[in-house]
Amino acid sequence: KNQVEQSPQSLIILEGKNCTLQCNYTVSPFSNLRWYKQDTGRGPVSLTIMTFSENTKSNGRYTATLDADTKQSSLHITASQLSDSASYICVVSGVKTSYDKVIFGPGTSLSVIP
């Protein structure tokens, strides 16, 4: 069964600190992996997208890595800000027919405190 797992389930860090969120997946075949940020009461917003051949991608203070061999990804947040408090969702797409079937992870809830 295609699955996406994330850890930790929740995380509390002090403002200014760095953190790393993990994503493991069993989706096959693999098309691409995205990290989304979902603020409370809002829809998910894309942070990064990586295909099979990409190992790392950055978007400001967010850096995502992908190891397609071990089927693992991480999202590193540098110098966290209070506005980083949100749920971070790992999303893996597997190719099916003419469109992607998208599998969402359960998310990691991040709280940044002053």
Place this chain on the structure above:
Amino acid sequence: GAGVSQSPRYKVAKRGQDVALRCDPISGHVSLFWYQQALGQGPEFLTYFQNEAQLDKSGLPSDRFFAERPEGSVSTLKIQRTQQEDSAVYLCASSFGSGITRGYTFGSGTRLTVV
């Protein structure tokens, strides 16, 4: 429009009532997805449209759920005879094409509470 618009933002329904949730995708976006997100969980796939064609409805939890996109733009998710377990946020997402690097744009969702 500039983004994906969903309405209503909040809906409270009595058990057994029918509800209709609307999604206005970004103009010109071919693909449209509906997702169900329970509290504290990631979104779960419900159904997918390519233009007006519903290509995948494997995620719809029961025959009480019905989605349509008759003109290939606005979509409606209808839930008949709502049950308490239907309480969730229903997210709509659209994308321009169906290529492997396409990005999805999500709406803010409709929070449905069945009492």
